[in-house]
């Protein structure tokens with residue numbers, strides 16, 4: 447017994463000496479050396495954020511995306527072109543977001559008008575600052591723009607509501623550059639049921655019209671986005687889509703139990719189909735907030751008084767709501783998630799599905815922003831955290847853009863083969879008709 451103890455002591459002594467020697471030659475990297483490595487990696491790889499709500503900022507007359515706005519101020523927003531360059535973000539999917547409203551012709555018309563206004567604002571940005579940014583319609587565009595030293599602007603549409611019941615609208619949006627479609631938003635719509643604010647008591651999943659929308663996306667080459675969709679809608683989409691699908695801004699339910707997040711089973715199913723989940727930087731999707739009843743009560747009263755901020759167009763009214771919100775936030779502050787929480791969610795997807803199936807969708811200007819990465823100028827800090835956890839450059843490159851661009855390429859290939867099938871069918875049919883005459 448004693449000799450065993452002695453042997454252990456010798457052994458531990460030796461291990462201790464080894465650790466000492468190791469720590470001398472492999473020191474824990476300093477913050478500044480990690481930052482330098484992160485910056486160098488960002489200069490070599492393509493970095494893509496799959497979701498921001500900055501187009502609503504663009505509609506503000508007093509705000510200019512080509513100008514640098516001081517980080518940390520509310521009126522600055524979270525994304526502008528100079529800060530994208532500063533933080534090392536190459537490509538952004540600008541979301542054309544329309545909140546769910548009345549499901550009828552007048553509602554559809556208003557939604558379309560709003561969507562077109564946002565699309566116009568994005569095209570105006572590209573026209574106004576051609577030296578800073580270019581429109582990206584396919585992965586190669588983003589890689590080319592990177593080589594030219596410019597930012598890439600992709601377009602996604604958040605909520606299929608502006609399609610109304612007419613698939614020609616979807617085709618029109620595609621022609622204007624829309625390359626992903628988030629099928630629904632905060633509540634159920636004509637396409638599918640939402641993960642939140644259920645109007646249908648049952649989760650009805652994807653509707654018959656929704657199936658047509660998914661097929662049209664597959665045919666056009668638009669990525670289908672299941673963020674915001676209910677669990678049943680999610681599985682229905684996976685079943686009917688001919689191409690892999692994405693979750694443009696969702697996190698892991700296993701780490702933060704929120705219906706907007708994906709369960710492990712959902713993440714594996716998404717991965718099995720070749721898709722990708724883009725971890726969202728919204729604090730409440732990353733970690734469960736400590737109970738804060740006073741804050742909740744005050745926010746509920748605010749919502750009851752004004753409705754959703756995103757639905758309100760009147761700038762003076764919006765300003766008043768923001769001020770009241772800030773007063774509540776100051777009085778009853780909330781413990782916010784951090785860059786470490788984001789990395790925990792990335793680690794989780796890597797663990798259960800693999801490094802090929804995860805990316806980042808910040809939701810900046812739509813509620814996104816965490817301690818350590820509160821706006822786009824701090825985006826490289828996510829890479830610092832990934833380096834600290836031992837991720838290689840190759841893995842970081844996949845997470846930051848390689849994965850989503852792989853899915854996008856596959857979606858384009860599926861679209862091309864569907865179009866080829868369609869034209870083969872049409873020429874066969876016309877040959878048959880001619881043969882009969």
Ligand SMILES: [Zn+2]
Nearest residue numbers: 604674695812
């Ligand atoms: Zn969203």
